[in-house]
Amino acid sequence: MTSPLLMIEDDGRLAQMVAEYLGQSGFEVTHAADGEKGLEQLQLALPELVILDLMMPGIDGLEVCRRIRALPGEAARVPVIMLTAKGDPMDRIIGLEMGADDYLPKPFEPRELLARIRAVLRRRSENGGATSTTRSTPVLRFGSLEIDRDARSVQVGGVACELTSYQFDLLVALAERAGRVLTRDQIMEAVRGRELEAFDRSIDVHIGRIRNAIETDSKDPKRILTVRGVGYVFAKLQE
Structure with missing residues (x-):
């Protein structure tokens, strides 16, 4: 059984590469080329996680993340991993402030993205380090x-x-x-x-x-x- 992910990214070649790589590990990636389409897709079919680019034409990743967190019900709580091409730590801090769960600077190794996705989803399903008491x-x-x-x-x-x-x-x-x-x-x-x-x-x-x-x-x-x-x-x- 595949796990649905949504990637909101204006770089089509990168999105295809990520989709192919993650597909080998049991993830099915739906691609949206801009923020508006991504928000529409998210509400049509709720993914387990969103991979969100920071720098996009139209509304950027920060605004998309803000709108996701303002959605009703479970959609507002979908985990978000933000991709950023900028090296300024302030971009990552602002992303986290907007509600992103994790971030990954570009360029990145696909296996690191896979590891972060698994870690975020694992945290979502486990209680992480609790004792028996x-x-x-x-x-x-x-x-x-x-x-x-x-x-x-x-x-x-x-x-x-x-x-x-x-x-x-x-x-x-x-x-x-x-x-x-x-x-x-x-x-x-x-x-x-x-x-x-x-x-x-x-x-x-x-x-x-x-x-x-x-x-x-x-x-x-x-x-x-x-x-x-x-x-x-x-x-x-x-x-």
Whole structure:
């Protein structure tokens, strides 16, 4: 059984090459040549993941990603891997801010794209590093905060919080280890299954997004605390 993916990319030759390569690993890639067509295709047939180019004519990848996250229902939560030809780290940070789950700079090796796709989909289907004790119940509760791992949903005081699939898994990894200080490497290893590259600070961007969603005041967080020079700790807040 093949897994459907959507690639929104204006470079037809690249899209064909990616489709052929991923097809050998059980993925069926539908190609859309621009952002508008990609959004139409996504709503016609929901893919398991979107591969999205940043630089496209018409609406660019950032705007497409923003519109995806504004869609109703499951479409808003489809994982997005953003492709960027630019070397400026700010482009990647903005992409993550817009709701992308991962990014890959061009030019890239097709097997690295395949590895990232598998990692994102694996995070979506697994609880990533939970112990037998924490797996005994699908819902983690910390005062008004509820994290439902089976439904992959987060609520604060009964109000749903909008998180990407990557941000959800990041929050779960922290919450399952509540009270334990984790380095960025440890967090990324728990979520991605591989060590964080030293120059990759995207985790800080995701933490900021999570704080915006679950904290009363993201500038004065009470749940996810920064331990300067070390990493982060999820506080066992029971308000």
